Structures are given as structure tokens and as C-alpha cells.
Amino acid sequence: MKKIGLLPLIIIAIVLGVIAGNVFNETLVRVFITFNGIFSQFLGFMIPLIIVGLVTPAITGIGSGAGKMLLATVAIAYADTVVAGLIGYGTGELFFPDMIAATKGFTAEKAVELAPFFEVKIPPMLDVMAALVLSFIMGLGIIYSNAATLNNIFDEFEDIISLVIAKVIIPLLPLYIFGIFTSMTYTGQAYHILLVFAQIILVIVVLHVFILVYEFVIAGAAAKKNPFRLLWRMLPAYLTALGTSSSAATIPVTLSRTIGNGVSKPVAGFTVPLCATIHMPGSMMKITCCALTVCLMNGMPHDFPLFIHFMLLLAVCMVAGPGVPGGAIMAALGPLASVLGFNADMQALMIALYIAMDSFGTACNVTGDGAVAIVIDKMFGKKRA
Template sequence: MKRIGLLPRIILAIALGIGAGLVIPEWGIRLFATFNSLFGSFLGFAIPLIIIGFIAPGIGTMGKEAGKLLGLTTSIAYGSTIGAGLLAFFAAKTLYPTLLANQTTHGEFENPEEVLLEPYFTVDMPPIMGVMTALLIAFTLGLGLAAIKGDTLQRVLNDFRDIIEKLIDRVIIPLLPLHIFGIFANMTNGGQVGAIMSVFAKVFVMIIVLHFVYILIQYSVAGSLRQKNPFGMLKKMLPAYFTALGTQSSASTIPVTLKHTKTLGVKERVADFSVPLLATIHLSGSTITLTSCAMAVMLLQGEVPTFGTLFPFILMLGITMIAAPGVPGGAVMAALGLLESMLGFDSTMLSLMIALYLAQDSFGTACNVTGDGALTAITDRFVRADQLEQMGVKKVG
């Protein structure tokens, strides 16, 4: 199975889960429900560790980079991320009442505990702290590291981040297909899978369209600032887009993104600095997906997403995306704490979010890296060549 990519495994798990839910007796479904309960409890235990492990060292490292250019690039990236979240919110708010009308009006997924089979037993795995406490500790440590010159705690947190990355890469991600298999088997047995698959298809199409719309917005802004044809600029970045579709990793696509960003007429030293940084902190495609999927899951649960609820979530999501680990599905893992603490998602809702997100992960990554080229061009517009020396940005090579 390791030779098969994560996305094919997720699709296979969903298909097999639906089939199994139609033929497996209740005792078998309860067996998988028991595994899901254990996995969900462990995921709840790991969420505070993920928050501290990624946010704290991420913010601390950023504070030690080249000051003014870092601030400019980060501000543009954060603004782009928030814009992506707002686009997704208003699009979903406009389209979901029509797209998801049957599911939301008939409440086919409300109160899932009433139709899902119970596990044979549960094991309590309480987290060492609450999600909000973990967020506060992560921001306190990260901002403190950015303010001081010491590196001892930074190295400790970097090692802790590496441990959490291994936990995600070697334990959580490999077990996700089995977890999703059990979820869909239980939902099929409870008669809910039709509503879920219908939502999957509609939300997936909307998300991909929003990705393309937002890429066009980014390049329209970059083209107007640089007085260039945005479609011509976008055409030059297509190799980065298709590379990201295959790698599902912004970091792995950096060489291709950097090479083609320089063809946009960007100063070489600006590109050398901004592209690797944006690969870490700019996840507009992932933000579109997370916001859209979160609203869909809320509607399935009979909740009505409001701007007052989603806007603070989007603002925090823009910061949390800095912490997204460099593994497939890393963005949704980093966002689990926010989904739980700010939107009140339970283990079933979190599992649906993971499944929805992973189904389009490669497209979200492609949107992220393609947008990096536009944002680098925008950053370059506001930086003069003589300012680079003052900012301490050296030419690579």
C-alpha cells in the first residue's frame, strides 16, 4: 500500500467502506467503529501537541529572518490567505443553499450518533491540555523566541516539531485510510452515505472552481501592478502548477516554482528569498478548501454558518497555516485544533473534514504554489534594488 499515493488510498477506502457497509454484519461494523473510537481519541490527544509542535517553532524561526522583506512578504501572504477564506465563505454562503438543499433541509446527517453503531469499548485518552491553552502557549513561545537572541529553546522546539512530523507521517496518515473506511462503512450501514457522497461531489467541484478563480485574481493584481498581461504571467507558471499536482508538496515544488517565478521579471534576490518563504506560509488554496469543507460539514450537522462564526476562524486559520507540516494533508492536521475549539467539531466532523480535504489535496497545493509566483511579483513591485542590501538579503550563488 505504501507504493500507492495517499489520494488513491483515500478513494479506495471510501469505495470499500461503502461496499462493506452494505454486506458486513453489525458485529463487523462495530469492530471498525471500535478502531475509529480509539483513533479519534488518539487524534484528540495529539491535537495540542501538533499545535505547539508546529506553531511555536514556525513563528520563532520567522522572527529571525531578514526583517523588512520578511514583514512585507508575510503581510502580503497573510492578506492573500484571508482573501481566499473570505472568497470561500461568500461563495459557499451563496451556493450551498442551492447545492446542498436536499441535505440541509431534510437533515439527513443531523444527530449521527442516533444511527451510527457504537464501538464495543472506548479508551479515554485525555489531551495534556485544552486546544485554546495549546494555542496560547504556542503563540507565547513563538513570539518570545522571535524577540530574543537565544537559540537553545528554538532547537528544542525544532526537535519536538520533527517528532510530531514523524507522528503524523508514520502513524496518523497511514492509519487514515482505515479510519475513513470504518466511517463510511458505518455511515452506509446507517443509510447516510448517499447524502455524504452527494455533498462530496458538489463541494469538490466548487472548491476546484474557486481555486482557479482565486489564481486569476492573484495574477490580475500582480499584472496590474507590474503592467503585464496576467494571462501571460500565469502561462509561465503552469509548470509549477502541474508539478505540484504530482508532488502534493509545496516544498518539493520550490525549485520549479523558483525557476518560473524568475521568468516573470522578478528580481533574482527577491525570488530567492520570497518563494521558499511563501511555500511555507502562503496556503490560499488550502484555506479555500478548509473554509468550504467546514461550512459543508456544519450544514450537514444542521448548523447555519455565519460570518460572525467563520471570520474569526479564517483570521486564525491564516496564522495556523504557517504551522502546516510538509506532508500530504498537513494543512488540515494543523487546522484540527481550530475546528474543534472555534467551530465545535466533534470526532465525526473532524474525520469528515479530513476525508473532504484529502480528496483535493493535490489541487489545493497546486493553487498554493501557483499563487506564490503572483505574490512574489507583487512583493517585488514594492522593493527597489538598492533596498535589498539594506534589508540584508544576499544574492543566492
């Protein structure tokens, strides 16, 4: 793996997964689905520990500036998420009505799903939000109480978490991505929806690229670095998220790529896990576009005041989404019903539209986390020295 590199391995895993999905029989596909089920359970168990293990030492390493850094990171992440939604809404109002005219009569069909041979449940000790709150309490508590013993404990805990990431999670990620793409290709998930909504999806994918470009142009200007080189270095994180469809599961790769872009380790360790939960521009833009599509198809209200209300609320609700594929759309069901008035059928259509492009939004989210980290490092990194 060290000789080949993570990026080529991810690309190979994706290509082989698509090929295998077309030639493997059901038994072989279920073998990889079983492995993916176990590995995803392990990831789910590790994600809160990764957050506690990385964020707490990062806060203690940052020192008394942690409170300001937290506020700045949250403000930038929230603002960027809402701006992405506004871009999606504006583009959709301009182009979607004509595109949707050709999709009348669409009926959603549920793709056939294969079950694993067996399941292993590994319940996490904490959920993501509890892990974040615990990290803030312990980190800030250690700073203001000068708890040297606890500081040493969390430093050693960080070493253990880093070892698990380097020796277990990173080596198994290509196999995990291979299994995901094999299963998706075999079962035909999302293919039907992708064909029917090809034009809408193409616009959304282009908007994801636009969002990443403007994020890294801003980050590059702040750091006085070439924005496209910064973006290129984040490509392994983008491709990993493309396979896992989980911001939280991609934290190890996002963290290593962000540090590779020159962000200091304490700042990267603070911002990347935090942004994996609160910074969701790709998901926001995608959900906004899909919601606007459903509104247009059903002749429902879709004026700007209604949608800005929806987006401001959605940016908060998505923080509660679990760090698993499709978590953002599950968290969005509340605002969809309460603000936009979506019934159960419309919510099901939203889920189908979202899942068809789930990995692209997640990839946009995690790659953008690197841009936020660069800006935060410019604001606070040198102040630590």
C-alpha cells in the first residue's frame, strides 16, 4: 500500500467494484456485503472515539484560544452551508422548470437489496454529538483547571486512536469501497433514478465542483497558496467519501490530506472532526435542489422566503444526522415536512433522489472541510506559536 499509495488504491477499488458487480454471482456479492456490514459497525464504534481522541488533545494543544476557534469554525461552517443552499436554490429556479417538464409520469421503484450472511452489532459507546460535547467539556476543562494528569491520558489516548487509524482503518478502506461499489452495481441501486433525473443530477454535480472551487479560492487567498494545488491534495479524501458516503468515516483521510496542505496538526485535529458534523455544503445544496425539484413537480410553493427558512433550519438539523450514508436526508425529513409541507410520498421521493447522489454530496462536504481548516489555521494557527 505504501508503494502504490492510497489514491490509486481507491481508484482501483472503485473500478474493480463496478466490474465485479457485473460478473459476481449473488453469493460472492453477499460475502463482501457481510464484510462491509462488519466493517461499518466497527467504523461506527470508532467514529465517536476518533472525535474524542482527536478533538480533546487538539483543544488542550490550542490553549485558551480554543473558545474563539470553536466559534469561528462553527460560524464559517454554518455560513458556507447556507451559501451552498442559496446557490442550489438560485440555479434550480433558473434551470429546473424546463428540465422537469421532460420527467412527468415518474414513479419511484425500490431497488432490490441483498442481505449479508450474518451481522455483528458493535454499538458505539457515544453518539457523534455526545462525543463532540464530551471533547469540548474535557478539552476546555483541562485548560482551565490545569489538569496535567488528564492531559497526559488524552495525549496517550490520541496515540492509540492514531495507531488504529493507520494500522486498521486506512488499510481496509479500499476493500470496503470495493464492496460498496460491487453491491451497488449488482443490485442496480440508483441506476433507474440516475437515468430519469440525469439532467438534474448533472447540474448538481457541476454545482458541487463550483462550490469546491470557490471554497478553495477563498482558502488559497487567505493562505496565499495556489487554490487548485490545495484542492488536488484533497482528492484522496474526495474519492474516499465517494465510496463510503460518510463524512465521519472519511475523517482519517481528510485529516491526513489537510495536514498535507500545511495546516498545523492541532488546528487540523480540531477543525476536521468538528466540520465532519457541522459543515455540509454539498448535502445542503443537494437537498435544496431535490426539494425544489419535488416542489416544482407537484406545483407546490417554492418562493425564496419559504426556502431560506427551510435552509436556515436544515443547516442546524443536519448536525444531528448520524455519521452514516444517508444521514443528512434522514435529519432533513423534519424540516421537509414542517416547513415545505412534504407528505410521506414526497419524502420517499426525496430519499430516492438524495441516495442516488449521496456520495457526491458527502465528497463535497469532506473536501470543503479542508478549506475551512486552512482559513482557521490562518486565523489562529500562528497565534499558538
